[in-house]
Amino acid sequence: MRNRRLMLLMAVALVFLLAGSAFAKVKLTFWNGFTGPDRPVVEALVAQFNEENPDIEIEMDIMPWDTFMQKLLPSYIVGQGPDIAGLGAELLPRLVDAGVLAPIDDVFTETNLTREMLAPFAVDAATYKGHLYGTPMSNYALLMYYNIDHFTAAGLAPEAPTNWDEWLEAAIKLSNPPQQYGFVMPTKQAPAVWHLLMWSNGGGILGDNGEVLIDSAESKEAVKFWADAVLKHEISPIGLTGPETDKVFQTGKASMHIVGPWMTTGFTEAGLNYDVAPIPEGPVTRATVGGVTSMAISKQAGEDPVKRQAVYRFLEFWNSEEAQIKWALGANFPPNRIDIADNPEILAHPWVPKFTAGLAYARGHLVGTPHASEIESDIYDTAIEYILLGRKSVDDALNEAGQKLRDLLK
Amino acid sequence: MFIGKIRRKRQPIARYNQQIAYLFLFPSLAVFIVFIIYPIGFSLWSTFTNWNLIQSAKYVGWANYIRLCNDERFWNAVYNTIVYTIGVVPVGTALSLLLAVALNQNIKGTKFFRTVIFLPVVASTAIIAIVWTFLFDPQIGLFGYYLSKIGITMGAWLREPDRAMLAIIIVSIWKNVGFNMVIFLAGLQGIPYSLYEAARVDGANRLQMFRYITLPQLRPTTVFVVVMSVLSSFQVFDQIYVMTRGGPLYRTETLVQYIYHHGFTTFQMSYGATVAMFLLVVILALTILQLRLFDRPVD
Numbered sequence: 157m158r159n160r161r162l163m164l165l166m167a168v169a170l171v172f173l174l175a176g177s178a179f180a181k182v183k184l185t186f187w188n189g190f191t192g193p194d195r196p197v198v199e200a201l202v203a204q205f206n207e208e209n210p211d212i213e214i215e216m217d218i219m220p221w222d223t224f225m226q227k228l229l230p231s232y233i234v235g236q237g238p239d240i241a242g243l244g245a246e247l248l249p250r251l252v253d254a255g256v257l258a259p260i261d262d263v264f265t266e267t268n269l270t271r272e273m274l275a276p277f278a279v280d281a282a283t284y285k286g287h288l289y290g291t292p293m294s295n296y297a298l299l300m301y302y303n304i305d306h307f308t309a310a311g312l313a314p315e316a317p318t319n320w321d322e323w324l325e326a327a328i329k330l331s332n333p334p335q336q337y338g339f340v341m342p343t344k345q346a347p348a349v350w351h352l353l354m355w356s357n358g359g360g361i362l363g364d365n366g367e368v369l370i371d372s373a374e375s376k377e378a379v380k381f382w383a384d385a386v387l388k389h390e391i392s393p394i395g396l397t398g399p400e401t402d403k404v405f406q407t408g409k410a411s412m413h414i415v416g417p418w419m420t421t422g423f424t425e426a427g428l429n430y431d432v433a434p435i436p437e438g439p440v441t442r443a444t445v446g447g448v449t450s451m452a453i454s455k456q457a458g459e460d461p462v463k464r465q466a467v468y469r470f471l472e473f474w475n476s477e478e479a480q481i482k483w484a485l486g487a488n489f490p491p492n493r494i495d496i497a498d499n500p501e502i503l504a505h506p507w508v509p510k511f512t513a514g515l516a517y518a519r520g521h522l523v524g525t526p527h528a529s530e531i532e533s534d535i536y537d538t539a540i541e542y543i544l545l546g547r548k549s550v551d552d553a554l555n556e557a558g559q560k561l562r563d564l565l566k
Numbered sequence: 567m568f569i570g571k572i573r574r575k576r577q578p579i580a581r582y583n584q585q586i587a588y589l590f591l592f593p594s595l596a597v598f599i600v601f602i603i604y605p606i607g608f609s610l611w612s613t614f615t616n617w618n619l620i621q622s623a624k625y626v627g628w629a630n631y632i633r634l635c636n637d638e639r640f641w642n643a644v645y646n647t648i649v650y651t652i653g654v655v656p657v658g659t660a661l662s663l664l665l666a667v668a669l670n671q672n673i674k675g676t677k678f679f680r681t682v683i684f685l686p687v688v689a690s691t692a693i694i695a696i697v698w699t700f701l702f703d704p705q706i707g708l709f710g711y712y713l714s715k716i717g718i719t720m721g722a723w724l725r726e727p728d729r730a731m732l733a734i735i736i737v738s739i740w741k742n743v744g745f746n747m748v749i750f751l752a753g754l755q756g757i758p759y760s761l762y763e764a765a766r767v768d769g770a771n772r773l774q775m776f777r778y779i780t781l782p783q784l785r786p787t788t789v790f791v792v793v794m795s796v797l798s799s800f801q802v803f804d805q806i807y808v809m810t811r812g813g814p815l816y817r818t819e820t821l822v823q824y825i826y827h828h829g830f831t832t833f834q835m836s837y838g839a840t841v842a843m844f845l846l847v848v849i850l851a852l853t854i855l856q857l858r859l860f861d862r863p864v865d
Binding site: 226229230233250253254334343344345393394395396400403404407409526529530533534538541542545547 | 619620703704705706714719722724725726727811813814815827830831832833
């Protein structure tokens with residue numbers, strides 16, 4: 157008899173236990189591509205959130221960005237996508253058109269976040285067809301990295317150039333191929349260095365209203381200027397991908413390099429004596445590429461009020477003052493919160509204030525079009541590759557690119 | 567009468583046996599249908615639609631196939647695949663045969679060399695491709711470093727449109743030669759020693775023995791190696807994806823690369839599937855052709 161009562165008690169306890177864990181905990185899946193030195197910072201913040209919110213559990217899956225992008229849309233189509241996706245804002249339009257994301261226009265009324273406290277450019281990049289689809293996970297600007305030792309050895313003042321003429325002159329002076337290249341430039345699969353050069357001369361790939369600019373006189377002039385520098389003065393090796401350019405700079409074989417804040421850790425660990433500086437001003441303007449990783453909610457999670465509430469709590473946490481200071485100091489990224497830029501800890505950081513300053517003249521690369529990845533790989537990269545490999549003139553390559561772009565957007 | 571009686575008796579047993587057979591076949595048959603037949607059927611259906619993961623699929627008739635005929639980049643991929651196959655199969659087969667013959671002797675150290683040559687086969691292609699990319703890199707790679715020590719500058723093979731495919735072919739041969747060598751070694755073990763003894767009595771030299779005994783006796787092995795190599799060459803993907811992504815200037819973009827591009831960059835699933843159907847038909851035709859050509863008994 158006693159045994160039976162005990163068993164009953166245990167069974168009841170078990171039921172409660174199971175029910176408790178099943179009902180109280182909202183499980184959220186979260187995918188992103190922060191595989192670099194920033195990974196531990198992301199992991200620490202997610203762990204902190206899980207600890208502070210016992211009723212929510214975020215299961216995070218970090219994978220390389222290219223795997224992530226190839227997996228995300230197909231996963232959503234078969235209903236297996238993550239509740240929260242931390243993805244490049246340029247990918248949002250395609251996913252929105254596919255109907256797999258939920259708009260979050262009410263995030264500023266449902267949470268403590270306000271539009272004003274976030275980097276405006278990061279919020280704009282996540283806005284498509286009049287709706288907001290994400291709050292920023294990270295934002296950055298590309299800046300100029302330069303090797304101070306190379307500058308000193310070449311008899312130059314250890315300061316980055318400030319305009320194109322100075323830039324080209326320094327690049328030529330610093331080049332001694334194949335031992336050393338003045339300014340390592342990517343050819344493909346890289347941050348959009350050539351795009352920012354087009355912008356600096358008043359050109360670009362697509363204008364604000366979707367007009368094709370890649371074959372404009374301004375774009376051609378900019379590309380000619382730098383392609384000549386590569387082909388005639390050998391200021392850069394040819395055919396490199398983004399990671400390859402990073403390695404060239406990291407091994408002390410290049411004097412100048414344009415890349416984002418994520419490389420600071422690697423370059424410092426490699427023992428390079430370097431600094432970062434603003435992108436030199438172009439003939440028309442100063443421009444750089446700004447990147448935004450947005451946190452978007454899947455349509456499934458967005459339609460489930462419990463999950464939606466849980467996701468909003470996480471978005472709020474991620475862009476809280478405390479989390480953003482941790483993020484900035486740990487990952488060397490500018491904080492998403494513009495209202496904490498003058499936090500003393502952030503101001504004292506060697507890199508963060510410089511990258512924050514870069515955001516002032518940053519623009520989004522191929523944001524707001526559902527064809528971003530095709531334009532990137534089949535039009536922009538291809539044109540630059542034809543030019544740098546000497547197989548097509550700048551005029552021919554960019555005219556073709558313009559034609560392809562118009563066909564694609566039709 | 568007698569025969570009829572037996573038949574009548576046996577039929578139910580035969581049927582029963584058949585049912586049992588199907589029962590045993592069921593698991594693998596189910597896997598085959600779910601993972602092979604259904605996807606192929608689904609792909610075939612999608613080639614007649616404009617399925618792109620964004621809009622719901624609409625029937626478009628033969629539009630994808632017509633686009634295929636006029637698609638320069640597709641024909642470029644066909645050309646590259648053929649170049650790759652011609653580069654890999656004859657050299658790779660000959661090399662693995664030579665290695666097999668060389669290592670089929672009772673000399674010290676053969677086991678060591680067999681292991682060394684077989685090692686790349688069991689290593690992951692993706693990892694091997696990363697290592698070779700590093701070796702080929704002119705700025706930070708090992709080949710470039712050592713060659714520059716003796717005053718030779720090595721170009722950037724993987725970044726030059728005219729040499730990238732050659733680099734990929736070299737890596738592929740290196741990767742697969744061990745597998746083919748082992749197959750040839752097995753073939754060599756199967757040749758009766760008496761044939762060689764008889765030839766020696768008749769005064770044949772080693773070259774003649776190779777030409778008139780080894781080669782003909784190895785015919786079935788060679789057929790197997792060539793067929794498998796051609797099939798795998800037409801489906802090459804990993805090393806190209808890691809080493810060049812089909813570049814520079816699409817010069818290493820093969821058919822599977824192109825299928826992948828449509829599947830996972832532009833998400834034009836139906837067009838990617840159309841290219842895949844083309845590949846399926848070509849591989850099927852090649853296999854039948856090769857089996858017909860080589861399917862003669864050993865003399």
